[in-house]
Amino acid sequence: MHVRRLTLDDLDACGRLAKDRGWLPERHKWTLLFEVGEVYGIDAPDGDGLASTTILTRYGDDHAVISMVLTASRYGRQGLARRLMEHVIAQAGDRIVSLHATENGRPLYERLGFRTVGHVAKRTGVFGGEHSGRTRPATEADLETILALDADAFGTDRSPLLRRMFIFGERVRIAEGGFGHCWRNDDNVVIGPVVAGDEETARALIGDLALDVGGEVRLDLDLAKEDLAGWAAEHGIGAPWQVSLMVRGGDLPGDRARQFLPFMQALG
Template sequence: MTSPLPPLPATLPVRRLGPGDLAACSELAVSRDWGAEEHKWRFLFGHGTGWGVDAPDGRGLAATTVLTRYAGGLAAVSMVLVAARYEGRGLGRRIMTHVLGEAGDDTVTLHATDRGRPLYEKLGFREVGTVVTHRGTFRPPATDEPGRAAPRPAGEADLPALLALDAEVFGADRSPLLRDLPRFAERTLVTEEDGRLTGYASAWRNDGTLVVGPVVADTTAGARRLVTAIAHDTEGPVRLDLRTGDPLLHTLPAWAAAHGVLPAFPNALMVLGDRDLPGDDARRHTPFMLALG
């Protein structure tokens, strides 16, 4: 039987990452069978704080994570990666302990893969839901709902109403991210009824895949209309990160699968301690990205 590897030296520091570390972050992600996701890493570094541990052998980064904090006391942890050659030597726990200290008294959330979940549970996280990532070539429905105005491109004049709706639904202020959507996303659409903004959706590219998120809508039917409008003419794969569980409440997964976007892998939505996530889960249909809570 192989003996467990000893923990790495306690003096190995966790340091703040900067733009010069982006290439090393992508390299570590690729080594762990994630995509390079350079567009995503750059956005996260622009709106959150990256933390990392330099590899003792001088070969890039041994571990990474990103902490994104929102006004209102909510924080998301993401991009928790440990180089395979250092796995099982305490780096994941060390970098998570550091970043939780940085989060202070915020309510902390993350999406966990099966690989990372045991560590998060030991640190006090509990599962509050499941989000299943769906991928595939989207086949739009043959007809739209009659009597409904089609989603339209978002304009600058829509921003105040969009920010107000998002803060109500998300339960925290993520306006800096949303103000950055024109630069980051390919497109953003909105729906309205009687002059009132009822929903919006954005779509952005991640290593050749069109990620649809966030999707905020007053009804599931409204979410379907937004997804259809934003993804109907897409070449290549579409990704949707969808809550699952109650088949009567969470109907988007079955609808997405029926239109070619199939379930690929699950993620546990987790919260630290006994706190609840703020906001209105019924109108929050997909996250901006799993990394942002």
């Protein structure tokens, strides 16, 4: 089966494939991934949409993220995910490659040379609390400051992605030594990325963003940051669903201690 580069003309087909696997269509999210990443797929032999997809997003010359590894249920266990994974790993070249893996996908990634370096729990709920008074709404005039903070913490250049925050997202907030962003998905508002010099600043950014948008929010929390996870639970953000953070080709760049929430699991 032939691997091809998908375009926005394939967006509806990607949504149908996601729904086939029990995921939400997430059209807003997929559109961003098409803009900043390389979306690959295999057409279904029966002519009905896509059989499988995978996305590669490159950050500079050092790091790349793989995401949206989906195979139609009727084509499961036929090697399509492995074929697409091998294709995007080759496209990544010498970059360190990371991804977030479900338990279902983890064995394949291990066979391809990925190792687990951490665990992330999706937590959702309605945040209860008050504004911290420590953050303020950011404007595009703050963008260069935000990009500098992120490059220092993330260890590579993801400015093409972050420059889209003010269009893609619901809110961007900034604090001394940190920033946070949130964006609306199909069923909630996802908070991320959040980069901060310390956990107190991260809590202020997360809480203020959650209160700004109201309603249910989602946090993808690094389980190594136990105090932050406990704080989130105390403020109404619970119901965790866990995935593994996996890496191939070396160690993740940057300072993980200052990376409190990813932009989304699909983008790291």
